[in-house]
Amino acid sequence: MKRQVEVFTANCPVCDPVVKMIRELACDRCEVTTYDLVKQCEDKICLDKLDEYGIKKVPAVIVNGKLLDCCKDSAITKERLMEAGIGQS
Numbered sequence: 001m002k003r004q005v006e007v008f009t010a011n012c013p014v015c016d017p018v019v020k021m022i023r024e025l026a027c028d029r030c031e032v033t034t035y036d037l038v039k040q041c042e043d044k045i046c047l048d049k050l051d052e053y054g055i056k057k058v059p060a061v062i063v064n065g066k067l068l069d070c071c072k073d074s075a076i077t078k079e080r081l082m083e084a085g086i087g088q089s
Contacts, residue, residue, distance in 0.1 A: 002031045003085055006062040008046070008055055011038050015059040018076050022061065025078065025087035 007022055009015035019034055026032050035046035037058060053060070053067045060071045063084045070080040082088065 001029075003029050003088075004062075004064050005030050005032045005086055006049070007032065007034045008050070008058050008060040008062075009034060009036055010058045011036050012058075018059040018061070021076075021078060022081060022086060025081055027087050027089050029089055030086055 005022060005026065007019055009019055022032060035041060035049070037046060037050075040046060049055075049062075053062055053065075055067065055071070057071070059076060061068045061076060061081065061084070063086065068076070068080065068084050070076050074080075
């Protein structure tokens with residue numbers, strides 16, 4: 001089963017390194033979708049997902065429908081992403 005990874009970004013200097021790190025870590029079992037909130041998406045699904053996931057700040061990372069704890073109260077690190085299964089076959 002594919003691991004669904006959703007990344008919410010504002011295309012800023014804080015977000016861009018997180019997006020890059022996720023793309024580098026992702027394995028063939030990770031399906032990564034990036035939502036640029038500045039550009040938004042044509043169908044506005046990214047805005048609906050903000051509410052659905054309870055996202056209060058960006059960058060934010062969701063794995064299999066769950067907002068990672070590090071996105072709520074601390075920095076997003078490589079270790080935290082790996083703990084969430086990103087890059088794990």
